[in-house]
Structures are given as C-alpha cells and as structure tokens.
Amino acid sequence: MHVKKIAVTQEKRIYPIDDLNRSISLNEGAVDRQILIDANHDGIIKTTTGHELLFCDANFKDNYDRMKRGPALIIPKDIGFVIAECALTKDSVVIDAGAGTGGSTCLLAGICKTVYSYDIEPKHLKVVRENCIRLDIDNVILEEGDVCSITAPEKVDLMLIDIPNPTNVLESAKRNLKQGGFLVLYTPHINQVQEVVKLLDDDFKFVSTIELIQRRWEVDNVRLRPKHAMLGHTAFLTFIRLFKR
Amino acid sequence: MHVKKIAVTQEKRIYPIDDLNRSISLNEGAVDRQILIDANHDGIIKTTTGHELLFCDANFKDNYDRMKRGPALIIPKDIGFVIAECALTKDSVVIDAGAGTGGSTCLLAGICKTVYSYDIEPKHLKVVRENCIRLDIDNVILEEGDVCSITAPEKVDLMLIDIPNPTNVLESAKRNLKQGGFLVLYTPHINQVQEVVKLLDDDFKFVSTIELIQRRWEVDNVRLRPKHAMLGHTAFLTFIRLFKR
Amino acid sequence: MHVKKIAVTQEKRIYPIDDLNRSISLNEGAVDRQILIDANHDGIIKTTTGHELLFCDANFKDNYDRMKRGPALIIPKDIGFVIAECALTKDSVVIDAGAGTGGSTCLLAGICKTVYSYDIEPKHLKVVRENCIRLDIDNVILEEGDVCSITAPEKVDLMLIDIPNPTNVLESAKRNLKQGGFLVLYTPHINQVQEVVKLLDDDFKFVSTIELIQRRWEVDNVRLRPKHAMLGHTAFLTFIRLFKR
Amino acid sequence: MHVKKIAVTQEKRIYPIDDLNRSISLNEGAVDRQILIDANHDGIIKTTTGHELLFCDANFKDNYDRMKRGPALIIPKDIGFVIAECALTKDSVVIDAGAGTGGSTCLLAGICKTVYSYDIEPKHLKVVRENCIRLDIDNVILEEGDVCSITAPEKVDLMLIDIPNPTNVLESAKRNLKQGGFLVLYTPHINQVQEVVKLLDDDFKFVSTIELIQRRWEVDNVRLRPKHAMLGHTAFLTFIRLFKR
Numbered sequence: 013m014h015v016k017k018i019a020v021t022q023e024k025r026i027y028p029i030d031d032l033n034r035s036i037s038l039n040e041g042a043v044d045r046q047i048l049i050d051a052n053h054d055g056i057i058k059t060t061t062g063h064e065l066l067f068c069d070a071n072f073k074d075n076y077d078r079m080k081r082g083p084a085l086i087i088p089k090d091i092g093f094v095i096a097e098c099a100l101t102k103d104s105v106v107i108d109a110g111a112g113t114g115g116s117t118c119l120l121a122g123i124c125k126t127v128y129s130y131d132i133e134p135k136h137l138k139v140v141r142e143n144c145i146r147l148d149i150d151n152v153i154l155e156e157g158d159v160c161s162i163t164a165p166e167k168v169d170l171m172l173i174d175i176p177n178p179t180n181v182l183e184s185a186k187r188n189l190k191q192g193g194f195l196v197l198y199t200p201h202i203n204q205v206q207e208v209v210k211l212l213d214d215d216f217k218f219v220s221t222i223e224l225i226q227r228r229w230e231v232d233n234v235r236l237r238p239k240h241a242m243l244g245h246t247a248f249l250t251f252i253r254l255f256k257r
Numbered sequence: 258m259h260v261k262k263i264a265v266t267q268e269k270r271i272y273p274i275d276d277l278n279r280s281i282s283l284n285e286g287a288v289d290r291q292i293l294i295d296a297n298h299d300g301i302i303k304t305t306t307g308h309e310l311l312f313c314d315a316n317f318k319d320n321y322d323r324m325k326r327g328p329a330l331i332i333p334k335d336i337g338f339v340i341a342e343c344a345l346t347k348d349s350v351v352i353d354a355g356a357g358t359g360g361s362t363c364l365l366a367g368i369c370k371t372v373y374s375y376d377i378e379p380k381h382l383k384v385v386r387e388n389c390i391r392l393d394i395d396n397v398i399l400e401e402g403d404v405c406s407i408t409a410p411e412k413v414d415l416m417l418i419d420i421p422n423p424t425n426v427l428e429s430a431k432r433n434l435k436q437g438g439f440l441v442l443y444t445p446h447i448n449q450v451q452e453v454v455k456l457l458d459d460d461f462k463f464v465s466t467i468e469l470i471q472r473r474w475e476v477d478n479v480r481l482r483p484k485h486a487m488l489g490h491t492a493f494l495t496f497i498r499l500f501k502r
Numbered sequence: 503m504h505v506k507k508i509a510v511t512q513e514k515r516i517y518p519i520d521d522l523n524r525s526i527s528l529n530e531g532a533v534d535r536q537i538l539i540d541a542n543h544d545g546i547i548k549t550t551t552g553h554e555l556l557f558c559d560a561n562f563k564d565n566y567d568r569m570k571r572g573p574a575l576i577i578p579k580d581i582g583f584v585i586a587e588c589a590l591t592k593d594s595v596v597i598d599a600g601a602g603t604g605g606s607t608c609l610l611a612g613i614c615k616t617v618y619s620y621d622i623e624p625k626h627l628k629v630v631r632e633n634c635i636r637l638d639i640d641n642v643i644l645e646e647g648d649v650c651s652i653t654a655p656e657k658v659d660l661m662l663i664d665i666p667n668p669t670n671v672l673e674s675a676k677r678n679l680k681q682g683g684f685l686v687l688y689t690p691h692i693n694q695v696q697e698v699v700k701l702l703d704d705d706f707k708f709v710s711t712i713e714l715i716q717r718r719w720e721v722d723n724v725r726l727r728p729k730h731a732m733l734g735h736t737a738f739l740t741f742i743r744l745f746k747r
Numbered sequence: 748m749h750v751k752k753i754a755v756t757q758e759k760r761i762y763p764i765d766d767l768n769r770s771i772s773l774n775e776g777a778v779d780r781q782i783l784i785d786a787n788h789d790g791i792i793k794t795t796t797g798h799e800l801l802f803c804d805a806n807f808k809d810n811y812d813r814m815k816r817g818p819a820l821i822i823p824k825d826i827g828f829v830i831a832e833c834a835l836t837k838d839s840v841v842i843d844a845g846a847g848t849g850g851s852t853c854l855l856a857g858i859c860k861t862v863y864s865y866d867i868e869p870k871h872l873k874v875v876r877e878n879c880i881r882l883d884i885d886n887v888i889l890e891e892g893d894v895c896s897i898t899a900p901e902k903v904d905l906m907l908i909d910i911p912n913p914t915n916v917l918e919s920a921k922r923n924l925k926q927g928g929f930l931v932l933y934t935p936h937i938n939q940v941q942e943v944v945k946l947l948d949d950d951f952k953f954v955s956t957i958e959l960i961q962r963r964w965e966v967d968n969v970r971l972r973p974k975h976a977m978l979g980h981t982a983f984l985t986f987i988r989l990f991k992r
Contacts, residue, residue, distance in 0.1 A: 018437070020500045024462050056502055066500050068436035071414065073344035089334075089469055092341030096333035099318035101367035102347040122346035123368050169316065191313035192263070202474065202481060202937060203726040209476050217269050224334055225470040225715070225960075227734055229447065229493065231454050236447060236693040242734025244717055245727055248474065255265045255311050257301055447692060448971040470715075470960070472979055481938040482980055489962055489977025508927070510990045514952050546992055556990050558926035561904065563834035579824075579959055582831030586823035589808035591857035592837040612836030613858050659806065681803035682753070692964065692971060699966050707759050714824055715960040719937065719983065721944050726937060738964065745755045745801050747791055 014148045017053040018074050019065040028070060028078055029053060040065065072122055072147065079143045085115040086174065086198060089224045090246055097251060098170050098194045100124060105166060107188060109159030109181075110174035110198075114140030120172070121149045128168065130159045164188045174198040174247075179207050186215060189254040197250040205250050215257060221250045259393045262298040263319050264310040273315060273323055274298060285310065317367055317392065324388045330360040331419065331443060334469045335491055342496060343415050343439045345369060350411060352433060354404030354426075355419035355443075359385030365417070366394045373413065375404045409433045419443040419492075424452050431460060434499040442495040450495050460502060466495045504638045507543040508564050509555040518560060518568055519543060530555065562612055562637065569633045575605040576664065576688060579714045580736055587741060588660050588684045590614060595656060597678060599649030599671075600664035600688075604630030610662070611639045618658065620649045654678045664688040664737075669697050676705060679744040687740040695740050705747060711740045749883045752788040753809050754800040763805060763813055764788060775800065807857055807882065814878045820850040821909065821933060824959045825981055832986060833905050833929045835859060840901060842923060844894030844916075845909035845933075849875030855907070856884045863903065865894045899923045909933040909982075914942050921950060924989040932985040940985050950992060956985045 015028040021040055029036065032053060035045040041059025051057055053067045094116075100106070104124040108117045111131040117140055121127045129152055131137050137154055144152050155162070159173065160180040167190040173181050178197045185195040195216070199205055205221050212219065228239045260273040266285055274281065277298060280290040286304025296302055298312045339361075345351070349369040353362045356376040362385055366372045374397055376382050382399055389397050400407070404418065405425040412435040418426050423442045430440040440461070444450055450466050457464065473484045505518040511530050519526065522543060525535040531549025541547055543557045584606075590596070594614040598607045601621040607630055611617045619642055621627050627644055634642050645652070649663065650670040657680040663671050668687045675685040685706070689695055695711050702709065714736075718729045750763040756775055764771065767788060770780040776794025786792055788802045829851075835841070839859040843852045846866040852875055856862045864887055866872050872889055879887050890897070894908065895915040902925040908916050913932045920930040930951070934940055940956050947954065959981075963974045 020437075020462065022459070064502075066436075066502060068500065071344075071435075071437050072346050072348075073439075074437065076344045088341035089338050092337030092339070093334050094337070095340055095368075096337030096364060099316075099321045099364060099367065101317050103317075119341060119344060122344065123340075190316075191311075192265075192316050192319065194318075201725060201727045202476075203941065205474070205476050206478075206481055206938065210478055214267070217265065219476075221474040221476050223472050223474070225472065227468050227470065229450070229466040229468070231447075231450050231464075231466050231495075233451075233455055235691060236451055237691045237738075238735035240734050242732045244729050244732025248727075250476075255313065257309075257311060446970060446972045448696070451693070480936060482936045482983075484979050487977045487979025489975050490973035493972075510927075510952065512949070554992075556926075556992060558990065561834075561925075561927050562836050562838075563929075564927065566834045578831035579828050582827030582829070583824050584827070585830055585858075586827030586854060589806075589811045589854060589857065591807050593807075609831060609834060612834065613830075680806075681801075682755075682806050682809065684808075692966075695964070695966050696968075696971055700968055704757070707755065709966075711964040711966050713962050713964070715962065717958050717960065719940070719956040719958070721937075721940050721954075721956050721985075723941075723945055726941055740966075745803065747799075747801060 014075060014146050015070045015078070017067060018070045019057075019067050021066075022064060026074065026077075027065075028074065029067075038065075075147050076118065079113065079115065079118065079146060080139050081113055081115075085113055087115075087246060089226045090198065090249060091116045091119050093222070093224060093249060094170070094172060094196050095120070095123065098196065100170065104169045106170040106172065107159065107164055107168050108172050111136055111140050111154070112174065114143040116172060116174075117152055117154075118143055118147050118149060121152045122147070125151065126166075127152045128164050129154050130157050130162060132156065132158050160184050162188070168193060170194045170196060172196050172198065178204060179211055182208070182211060182216070185252075185254060186256055191255060193254050195252040195254060197252075198247045199250065200245075200247050202248055205248055208250065212252065215254060216252045217255050218253045219250065221248055223248050259320060259391050260315045260323070262312060263315045264302075264312050266311075267309060271319065271322075272310075273319065274312075283310075320392050321363065324358065324360065324363065324391060325384050326358055326360075330358055332360075332491060334471045335443065335494060336361045336364050338467070338469055338494060339415070339417060339441050340365070340368065342494075343441070345415065349414045351415040351417065352404065352409055352413050353417050356381055356385050356399070357419065359388040361417060361419075362397055362399075363388050363392050363394060366397045367392070370396065371411075372397045373409050374399050375402050375407060377401065377403050405429050407433070413438060415439045415441060417441050417443065423449060424456055427453070427456060427461070430497075430499060431501055436500060438499050440497040440499060442497070443492045444495065445490075445492050447493055450493055453495065457497065460499060461497045462500050463498045464495065466493055468493050504565060504636050505560045505568070507557060508560045509547075509557050511556075512554060516564065516567075517555075518564065519557075528555075565637050566608065569603065569605065569608065569636060570629050571603055571605075575603055577605075577736060579716045580688065580739060581606045581609050583712070583714060583739060584660070584662060584686050585610070585613065588686065590660065594659045596660040596662065597649065597654055597658050598662050601626055601630050601644070602664065604633040606662060606664075607642055607644075608633050608637050608639060611642045612637070615641065616656075617642045618654050619644050620647050620652060622646065622648050650674045652678070658683060660684045660686060662686050662688065668694060669701055672698070672701060672706070675742075675744060676746055681745060683744050685742040685744060687742070688737045689740065690735075690737050692738055695738055698740065702742065705744060706742045707745050708743045709740065711738055713738050749810060749881050750805045750813070752802060753805045754792075754802050756801075757799055761809065761812075762800075763809065764802075773800075810882050811853065814848065814850065814853065814881060815874050816848055816850075820848055822850075822981060824961045825933065825984060826851050826854050828957070828959055828984060829905070829907060829931050830855070830858065833931065835905065839904045841905040841907065842894065842899055842903050843907050846871055846875050846889070847909065849878040851907060851909075852887055852889075853878050853882050853884060856887045857882070860886065861901075862887045863899050864889050865892050865897060867891065867893050895919050897923070903928060905929045905931060907931050907933065913939060914946055917943070917946060917951070920987075920989060921991055926990060928989050930987040930989060932987075933982045934985065935980075935982050937983055940983055943985065947987065950989060951987045952990050953988045954985065956983055958983050 531551030
C-alpha cells in the first residue's frame, strides 16, 4: 500500500503511516487521530509517553524500502550501475525479465517511460503488481511469459535479464532491442557469462563483464574502518550492445 | 555537438556523424554524401575501400560517451549507486555541486525533472554547458556559485556534493533539502567523511558510507579471470538524510 | 595439548586423538583401544557402527587449527603477507607484540629462529603458553610487558605490532630493530596509520600500507561464484623499514 | 650474485654493493675504496658530491628484491597466504612446480627444510639456479621435469602447482604428498579450478578456493585513500588436502 506520510523517531526508525484517518500506536507511544489531523501529519508531535516523532511526506525511496521482498532482489549497486552504464533516461523503454519481486522493475519504472516486465511465475507477478501499487507506478506492463519467446509491443533500449539460462535469450534480444540497445545479463555464476559469450555472433558488440564489490564503512568520531560483515557477492553484470546487420 | 546518427565498424569502433549533409571519410574508407542521404544513414553501407559500416540512430549513451571530459568525472558505478540508493525518479529535483565537466549533471538531467548545477569555476560551467548541448538537455539550471552559500529556487530531493571541503555544506543542506532528502558526499579521502560525521547534529540521520570496488572480467572461449589492470579507487560515497526538527 | 594423530571421517571432520592409549568414541561410532594400537593409529579403521575412519599423523597445521582462540586472532592472509613481504626465513629473529592468543607468535615460531612475544595481559600470555605447548614449540620467549618500553635481548628482523596505540612504538623500534629491519603495524583503523605516519622521522623509510580483501569461492560441478558470506575487514598492514643514521 | 652490503640514500633508493673491494660510483656521487674499507661498509659515508649514504648489512629481503624476474612471479600476498594457510615450518618439505623464475622456490627455501623444484623449461631452471645463488640458498633440489610424472625422493607436506593444465597433477599428488599434505593450485582462470574439482575423488578433502584482492593505500599528513592504480588479479588459490585411503 502506497503511503503518503512517515513518522521518524529520534532513535532512527521510520514508520509508514498507512491510514491518515486513524490514531497511531507505536513502541514510542500513541498519538491521537485528531492531533495528527490538526498538525496535518507534519512537524514534531509528542506521543502519550513523551517521545518526539517527526512527521513528514514519504517519498519514492520510503515506499521503495517497504516493498515486499523476495530472496533475489537486485540491490542498488547493481541496478544503479545498469542505469548509469546504459545512460537510461526518462525517454527509455526497457524490458525487465525475471521480474522476481519487482525490485528492478519498480526502480526502472520510476525513471523510464515504459517498463515491460516478464516473469514465468504467476506468484512473482502478483508480488510485482502489489509493489507497483505500493509505489504508485502506472507505467509497468506486466506479463506472464518467457522473455526468450516474447515479442514486445515496441523495440526497447535495454533488456535486463535475470533468468537461469540466459543463453536462450539471444534471439529475443535481436527481435526486441533497438539498434545500439543494451542486453544486460545479471548472472550469479561467472561460467554462465562464458556460455553466453561463446554463442554471440557479429550482431552483438562491445561485450563487457563487471562485478561491483560493495564495502560499508564504520565511521564515527574514533572509528574509521570497513565493516566486518560484508556481502561477498550478488551477481556478474554483462553488457552487450546489439548492432544488427 | 549533439549527433543523431552513428556509424559502427566491424572492428568495434563507433563514429558519430556530425553533419548529415556531408560525405564522410574514415580510416575504413569514404562514403559519398548522396549515398548516405539515399540510405537515410541507415543499415549497412560500404566504403570506397570495401569496409562495411552499420549506420543507425545515436542514443543518449552514444552522445554521453562523447562528452568533453575532465579529470574528475564521476563514473557509472558511483553515479548509478547514488541514483538507485536514493531511488531517484523523473519527478526528482536535485542539486549537483562541484559540477566539474557535467558527467553527473548530464546523467541526472536525463533522469530527473530539474538539476540545479553549481560550480565556482566559470571554465567548468562552460564545459558543462557544452555538454548539455551535446546531450540535447534543457532541464539543467547552471549557476556559478558556492553550493555552501546558495539557496536554490526550490527544495530538492538530493544534493550531490563533490567539493574539497564538504564540512561547509551542512547549513546549505538544511536550507535546500526537502524533509527526508539526501545529502550525498563524494569524497576521495576517507578522513573527509570522518570530519563531516563529527559535525552532524540530530537533523541528519541514517548516515552510511560505502565504496564500490569495480572489477572487469576477461571472458572469452578459454579465458575466465578478472582483468589485470584495475581502477583501485574513485571515492567514498556518504549518504545522509535530512529530517529537520 | 599436542596431538600426534588424527582421525578423518568420510564426511570431512578431523578428530584429534588426545590419548593414544584409550578407546575413542565419536558421533561416527567407537573404536577399541587394542584395535587402535594394533593398527598403530594408521590407515582405515571401522567403528562399531560401520563408519570408516582414516587415521594418520597430525601435522603442525592440524595442531594449529586446534589452538585456543581469542577474538583477535590474526588470520592467514595477514600473517602470511607479513612473512612473505618481509621475506622471513629460518634465521629470522622477531618480536611479536600484542601477542593475543598467540596465533601469529606460534606461526612465526614454526618458521623463525626465535620469537620474542610480549603482551601486557597475563591472561593472554597464559593462553599463548598453552598454545605453544599444543604446537610443541620451544623457541618462543614469552614476556609480560609493554613492547613500547622493552629492550629485547638481541636486535630483531621484524617487530609485528598489534597494540591499541602504535604511535608509541617508534622509539622501541629504533632500539630493537636491526638496520633494514621491518616495523609492521597491524591496525584495524586507517586513521591509526595516519597518526603513525605523521610521527615518522628520516630513520624510517619505505613506508607502505596495504589491505588484503579475501574472497572465498563456491566451486562445484555447476556453481562458480564468490561466496555470499564474506569477512569485510581485518586490519590494515603498514610496513616501515628502519635505516637508522 | 649474493650481496652482503647495501647503501641506502636519503631519497629512498637501495644500492646493492656487489664488490666490497671496489670504489663505488652512483648518481649520488662516488665513494673511494679505502674509505669504504676503513668504515667497514657501515654507517653514514659522504660521497664526493656531498650526499649521505647509509651503509649496512643486506638481508634476505634485499637479495630477494634483486632476484632476476620473469613475467609470472608469484607475489607476496599469494605465496604468503600459502605459507600461512598450510602452516609451513622449518621442518616442512615441499614441491614447487612451474618454478618459473624461482620466486616461490626461493621464498619457500628460506623457510622450509627442503624444496624440490620442477620445471619443464631448462631456461627457467637456469634462472632459478642463479636466483638461488643470489640468495645463498642450498636446500633447493632443482630438476627438469613434468611434476605430473615425477616421483620425489621423499613424501612432501605441500605441492605448489603453477602449470597450465593442473588437471593432470592429481595422480602425482597422491604419489608424492604425505597424508594430510596440501595440494595447492595457483591458477589464473577460475574455470581451471572447476575442471580440477570435477575430477577429485574421495582421497582429496577440504577443498577451498580463495582470491586475495590487494589494495595499496596513499597515506600522508593529508591524504587517506586507496591508490588509484591497482593490480586487479593474479590468480586463484585452491587448497586441497590428501587423505588417501
């Protein structure tokens, strides 16, 4: 469900306000419905137990952070790299395949003109649909289907592919990408990349494979070091441009 | 200069076509003006020396790759991470400061509604202006000035700060960011982060610092290894949200 | 306790055999004392429940892996880098300070001629002493004391320093290192390095600071990717050579 | 040639003194033979042009740094990790195969009891031999031959394998390793690891593959950041223990 307001505590928790017409009750105490309405859900409001809550508008990020998650959500470092490396804009039209829970679909929809999102699992599509509503997104065309066999209603600038056998997607890429468009493979295993590369013909050019290793740092008045816990790997990103003869 | 067409060689070079009304002459041979016009600069065209050139439309990426560069261009891994971590959309309004040559300004302009871009160096602004023309961008408001002292015409969702002394930007962030907006610092040195963190008051929350280490891979039929040459470092990215009491 | 024999299961567990004159009883079943003695604790021996155990000699590594641990054990990537970067040999004499539980002390003792090991905590020294016995090591001179104030019985090739305030160790390094010897700082925080570097005079040369990021890979018939869980950080290693005028 | 003395300049250069009975002539000026002998090549000696040189004993490291190099020298991070992960000691006996220029052979010889070093290229062996002399090493048994077909004079604790087709070495490992000994593969490509792993039978246990990513830092009074230039990759290290039934 899309929220318009959030409440932020001093201790750095963010509560989404699901219903603007009801009192709220939190670990930090309660606030009466009328007080919230009078304040227009804005500024500092004290709870019954004396805690200060800061009310303000929720933005896209706040709703994004509350998306229904699945195990395989593509994280910011990777989807961000795709966006910037392909230089996507508000005019871009993209295919997102292996939609999963819609992490990439929704972020791309916030930026691009149209996102065609495919998945072969109806239950995945159901989650993506809910997440689109949560994010108030109306430019996603969701379809059950195998990206390897579809023909999209229009040619696209990017096909972002997160499926178990990306070797099968090459013909679809020729069919659905604009000239100069990007086929981007998100593959957990590096040998999957090699299998695709072996199959590329001359219509595919400028192949490059990268991985981004993300380190979070511990920074305060004294400490200045990388954090001990770290995500060692998400996936390899392979960029391929179509220049079809 | 914005180009509408490119020519791609078999050997994986991309030539921008600056003037659609002139013959072209390349290392791979020449093509007559009339032949180009008859073909509408599209499809395979043979040069005088028998090379095949594939002509097609240039996209935003092709023009972006031909931007005038300076030493300190923010690269895709970093600007992409900012875009995705802040969940920017086509409705976002942002400040980009320390515009440099406009790498981030132009990419953000492709995505966001409005980009306010500040730099204290007139010669930098001149390059950014040229690059905006090259990319056919009209939603950048360029201004000479110190981001630490400006007040933007409207509150923004993101302030992306790449200046030598980011400790000075905190008051400006309070003045110019929307509630929940992001102050993002791009700092080459990690001690710069610590200096800022020491100065943060309670209006700033959810501070996190990350670095992205990018590895390119060598993948062909036989080889499967990271490349030997690698960029060891660009900058640390620090994300701070404003929730002003 | 030093063990001479181990039993390895098919399922990849290693059991140390503490007492060669007793029957053993494991999750995988029991083996009678007389059977073990007759077999000289060697080769395949079946347990009462039909599991096969492979008995063989324990080596230094097997005993090392069973050392009593503490929180701050220096791990192979770091101690190994120190050994190789300083090109230690069986003739080397070293000081190990901030002995902790003796991880580095014991590994260095296996390689070097003599290790002088200092710690200010008697309880740490007790653990190091036990670990030396476990590893059957007799070339460690253990002493309670602050490495910053000691004078070792002889000049050394390496001082490996893992203490909270390494800025204090410089005078001791001048006193205790041979010409050309290495002062190596193991510091969790990078600003600790900067504080030391600011204090270095001309007697210290060839300063270099590195960190090693260790990734483990998942490799089997199908999978070929870095593991998801990863240790993000241990410490920064700073190498400084003494050339005292 | 093994050197016993070095001269260190103020500007951080190290000159090996090849001949103790001759005058020296450097960029920093000359020093007369008799002055060097009178000073016993020790302490500060001024050159004819007034520069100060600090003379002192060369150590193993100084000679190691002056080894004749080839393209494929195994660097400290990797050889050090092998030494520490296998917990080698002065009692260890090892095989080093694909000796190359002897970087690993010489470092291992400084630490271990005996190193059997194999290479199929006579010209490589010649360089290793010269490097052993340079390092004053007498515990290396150098032999021309394919490590896959040899039988060493004694069972060893470690086989360090840097050859193009490590899949062929498994039988030799069974023949030449002690129980519990380590087969360590140094492979540039990750698919080489997978090919070996597919062939492992039950006699090989505790397989683990790691890579070490090395970052050098820029640290001075102001700067505190990773260096921009970085070596992106050397090799993957795979550790396998033999427990032969």
